[in-house]
Amino acid sequence: MSRRTGSVxxxxxxxxxxxALVLVPIIWTVAAGFRTQISLLMGDVLFTPIGxxxxxxxxxxxxxxxxxxxxxxxxxxxxxxxxxVVATLAAFxxxxxxxxAWTVHLxxxxxxxxxxxxxxxxxxxWFTMARAVGLENTFTGLILAHATLNLPMAIWxxxxxxxxxxxxxxxxxxxxxxxxxxxxxxxxxxxITPGLAATSILTFIFSWNEFAVALTLTMKQTATVPVAIAxxxxxxxxxxxxxxxxxxxxxxxxxxxxxxxxxxxVKGLTQGAVK
Amino acid sequence: MAAAQAQTLSSPRRPAKVSEDxxxxxxxxxxxxxxxxxxxxxxxxxxxxxxxxxxQNITWADGQQVRTWVGLTHYQALFSDSLxxxxxxxxxxxxxxxxxxxxxxxxxxxxxxxxxxxGRVLYRAIFILPILIPGIVIGAIWKLMLNFDFGLVxxxxxxxxxxxxxxxxxxxxxxxxxIAVDIWHWTPFCFLLFxxxxxxxxxxxxxxxxxxxxxxxxxxxxxxxxxxxxxxxVTFAFRLVLAFKVFDEVYLLTSGGPxxxxxxxxxxxxxxxxxxxxxxYGSAMSVAVIFLVSLLLVLALSARRRTGAAS
Numbered sequence: 272m273s274r275r276t277g278s279v280x281x282x283x284x285x286x287x288x289x290x291a292l293v294l295v296p297i298i299w300t301v302a303a304g305f306r307t308q309i310s311l312l313m314g315d316v317l318f319t320p321i322g323x324x325x326x327x328x329x330x331x332x333x334x335x336x337x338x339x340x341x342x343x344x345x346x347x348x349x350x351x352x353x354x355x356v357v358a359t360l361a362a363f364x365x366x367x368x369x370x371x372a373w374t375v376h377l378x379x380x381x382x383x384x385x386x387x388x389x390x391x392x393x394x395x396x397w398f399t400m401a402r403a404v405g406l407e408n409t410f411t412g413l414i415l416a417h418a419t420l421n422l423p424m425a426i427w428x429x430x431x432x433x434x435x436x437x438x439x440x441x442x443x444x445x446x447x448x449x450x451x452x453x454x455x456x457x458x459x460x461x462x463i464t465p466g467l468a469a470t471s472i473l474t475f476i477f478s479w480n481e482f483a484v485a486l487t488l489t490m491k492q493t494a495t496v497p498v499a500i501a502x503x504x505x506x507x508x509x510x511x512x513x514x515x516x517x518x519x520x521x522x523x524x525x526x527x528x529x530x531x532x533x534x535x536x537v538k539g540l541t542q543g544a545v546k
Numbered sequence: 547m548a549a550a551q552a553q554t555l556s557s558p559r560r561p562a563k564v565s566e567d568x569x570x571x572x573x574x575x576x577x578x579x580x581x582x583x584x585x586x587x588x589x590x591x592x593x594x595x596x597x598x599x600x601x602q603n604i605t606w607a608d609g610q611q612v613r614t615w616v617g618l619t620h621y622q623a624l625f626s627d628s629l630x631x632x633x634x635x636x637x638x639x640x641x642x643x644x645x646x647x648x649x650x651x652x653x654x655x656x657x658x659x660x661x662x663x664x665g666r667v668l669y670r671a672i673f674i675l676p677i678l679i680p681g682i683v684i685g686a687i688w689k690l691m692l693n694f695d696f697g698l699v700x701x702x703x704x705x706x707x708x709x710x711x712x713x714x715x716x717x718x719x720x721x722x723x724x725i726a727v728d729i730w731h732w733t734p735f736c737f738l739l740f741x742x743x744x745x746x747x748x749x750x751x752x753x754x755x756x757x758x759x760x761x762x763x764x765x766x767x768x769x770x771x772x773x774x775x776x777x778x779x780v781t782f783a784f785r786l787v788l789a790f791k792v793f794d795e796v797y798l799l800t801s802g803g804p805x806x807x808x809x810x811x812x813x814x815x816x817x818x819x820x821x822x823x824x825x826x827y828g829s830a831m832s833v834a835v836i837f838l839v840s841l842l843l844v845l846a847l848s849a850r851r852r853t854g855a856a857s
Contacts, residue, residue: 282661289655290672293734297675299698300687312696361581368574378582385589387839389791391812392832395819396592399599419588426581451573480680482794483812487820497682497794504689504798511690518686525678533671540677540735541742 297522304516311512324516335491336517339499346410346485346495347478350417355471357418358425359463362433363455365426367441382423390420394487401488408490416488417478424477425470431542432466433459469539472532479524496521593836600830620830630831632806633814634838636721640810641789644728648785649778651729652736657766659737660744670741673734681731685798688727689714692799714800717807724808727795732788736781743777744770783846790839811835 406412793812819828
């Protein structure tokens with residue numbers, strides 16, 4: 272749709288304004304992490320950056336932020352691997368293993384309803400279950416919860432990617448006498464690797480960002496980054512600059528992913544909806 | 547989305563060359579089994595448990611759970627719970643207000659982006675950023691931005707002579723502020739889907755429209771928008787679902803207050819269940835929300851079928 276001979280300058284101005292609206296709050300918050308509380312309250316435009324907020328958040332004895340960071344990474348990685356493996360197998364199965372139509376419809380309809388339920392409603396049920404089997408305040412409970420929460424989206428995405436693999440390749444492999452695991456591993460998998468990457472990245476980010484379930488299923492030792500940040504806001508005397516510093520640290524994965532894997536994120540976010 | 551996939555997944559396929567042997571059937575279950583087991587154990591079972599608990603009162607005696615049947619008492623109580631009512635109406639206002647804003651802004655940005663060649667990838671990268679940031683961090687960012695004393699919003703408004711306002715602390719502007727934050731958070735998502743949709747539109751239609759002398763506005767109304775209807779519907783449904791689930795930002799920004807002005811349904815649930823430890827009543831509320839959500843899904847699917855038949 273790019274043509275039109277008129278000047279593109281107004282378009283650029285409008286887009287730059289949009290970009291500024293997105294970036295200014297983020298940059299201002301990161302900058303607040305480098306300020307003293309007084310400088311923030313005074314609202315000085317110019318200030319000498321200090322590192323003490325970050326040092327306080329990361330290394331102080333009263334702060335668990337490094338632990339929270341580690342917890343978020345563990346939960347994010349393990350739940351992502353679990354979720355994506357299960358989703359890929361299911362997408363392959365539903366797509367290629369000749370399940371009756373009603374099975375596929377019923378399962379996908381359920382994943383849709385499940386996806387629409389507020390996580391808080393589920394959190395209460397999971398909390399009760401976790402307590403019944405002794406999984407409250409453990410990584411296992413939260414990992415299972417996150418993997419399940421992200422499973423619908425992962426299945427839908429992987430179903431699109433698996434569907435795009437030409438059936439002819441599979442039929443040729445069957446003619447050569449290949450069995451199901453061989454087809455899955457040597458025919459399907461190599462062709463869906465980009466889709467797999469996109470789904471994994473999104474699943475990890477969603478796990479990293481998830482708050483409501485983490486809040487209810489974790490305690491001090493297992494709390495994730497969002498839970499830790501929420502604590503700041505609830506303190507009677509809010510440490511604004513430290514809250515800003517920890518917010519900045521919590522954004523690191525998002526920014527890394529954006530720099531390294533923007534292509535995959537766009538693929539993952541748009542694929543499911545447009546197709 | 548999933549409905550469309552269900553159609554393609556179960557579309558008639560060529561007759562199998564090999565008859566289904568036992569190994570094939572085993573692999574069928576091995577591949578689908580894990581997902582089925584996870585959904586059964588971690589979604590069907592907990593929801594069944596919620597359903598059961600919604601007819602009960604749970605008390606604790608000597609570390610032992612005591613469940614007593616109370617019948618429909620909790621459901622009756624829902625109707626007179628002013629917090630639940632406020633939660634539902636605030637969630638509806640929030641969801642429709644925020645999503646409408648996101649759709650319009652996102653469409654405008656996407657349309658602008660298609661008019662340029664240089665810098666499109668850069669703008670897209672910047673606009674994606676809020677989607678990837680944790681909701682709780684977005685809450686933290688805007689708690690700082692909207693702070694009465696030092697927030698950038700009041701500072702900026704001060705420059706044009708507007709007096710500082712307590713955006714999150716006053717009942718008139720609290721919900722509006724939360725909606726604005728959500729628009730900031732999710733407009734990028736709408737933008738991204740619309741951009742992908744616009745980029746995949748057939749070019750010859752636009753050529754033809756231009757040959758017929760259509761202006762930019764006519765082109766938008768008579769060509770672009772009709773062609774974009776499927777993408778618009780999908781994006782709208784997608785966003786609305788997520789908007790109904792809003793919790794993180796509200797938790798951090800206002801905690802439902804002041805009064806009940808930003809009380810959204812997820813937050814009401816959280817309070818009843820965890821803060822007040824009313825498991826039975828909280829379960830009934832959850833079941834009611836799940837029911838409402840399923841109802842919405844049915845409505846959305848039937849609307850989709852109707853538009854699908856029309857186009």
